[in-house]
Amino acid sequence: MGRAVSMTQLLTKKFNLLPFDGIWEASFGKPELAGSWLIWGQSGSGKTRFTLQLCKYLSQFGRIAYNSREEGCGPTIQKAFIETGMDTVKRSSIILLNESTQELYERLKRKKSPQIVVTDSVQYSGMNYRDYCTFKDTFRSKLLIFVSHADGKEPSSRTAKSIRYDADVKIRCEGYKAFVTSRYGGGEVFTIWPEGAEQYWGENIISIN
Numbered sequence: 001m002g003r004a005v006s007m008t009q010l011l012t013k014k015f016n017l018l019p020f021d022g023i024w025e026a027s028f029g030k031p032e033l034a035g036s037w038l039i040w041g042q043s044g045s046g047k048t049r050f051t052l053q054l055c056k057y058l059s060q061f062g063r064i065a066y067n068s069r070e071e072g073c074g075p076t077i078q079k080a081f082i083e084t085g086m087d088t089v090k091r092s093s094i095i096l097l098n099e100s101t102q103e104l105y106e107r108l109k110r111k112k113s114p115q116i117v118v119t120d121s122v123q124y125s126g127m128n129y130r131d132y133c134t135f136k137d138t139f140r141s142k143l144l145i146f147v148s149h150a151d152g153k154e155p156s157s158r159t160a161k162s163i164r165y166d167a168d169v170k171i172r173c174e175g176y177k178a179f180v181t182s183r184y185g186g187g188e189v190f191t192i193w194p195e196g197a198e199q200y201w202g203e204n205i206i207s208i209n
Contacts, residue, residue: 016034018030018031018032027187028169031184033061034141035143035167036145036167038171039145039148039173040156040164040171040172042149046173048080048120049084049192051145051147055118056088058116062114062115064093064118069099070123101126101127101135104117105135118145118146119145122146122155122160122163128159132146132159132162132166146160146167153172169182175197177197
């Protein structure tokens with residue numbers, strides 16, 4: 001049985017909230033440095049670029065483990081890191097991995113393991129929803145970010161769809177814009193790449209008319 005929390009304890013409890021500002025606060029509010037987030041989008045939507053922009057911003061608040069199960073540590077992820085200016089981030093603030101879920105478990109159980117964990121992607125991780133729940137329960141004090149493929153405007157697997165309903169922050173990428181739904185406030189659309197967004201949305205407006 002879980003430990004009961006009194007009203008006084010609830011109202012006086014302190015949370016580790018991230019001091020987001022600018023467009024990040026406008027889109028996300030001030031989220032907690034814990035819980036789970038889901039990012040999804042189709043190929044070419046700006047999903048990877050946004051995920052790395054987010055990692056770059058989050059690196060000032062905690063160390064990041066980016067588990068690149070889909071692209072590994074090859075030239076495409078290298079190119080994405082360069083294009084988003086990840087080379088300017090402090091070297092010790094982010095590590096790039098290509099590990100199985102079990103290997104990642106062992107790493108995160110170590111003392112002083114990264115506070116923020118990115119799994120890219122849900123489909124390549126091999127996780128089902130039960131695995132996700134166990135992973136989340138095991139690392140409650142960490143911020144867990146999951147990246148998913150999309151089928152239209154929806155995450156493309158049953159596991160990813162279930163994670164979306166559970167996630168504290170949900171981010172759908174389309175046309176180089178990120179549409180954020182956050183339990184912490186915010187809600188403003190985040191532009192990932194202005195030139196790409198202008199071209200995509202301009203073309204779509206023209207085609208509709």
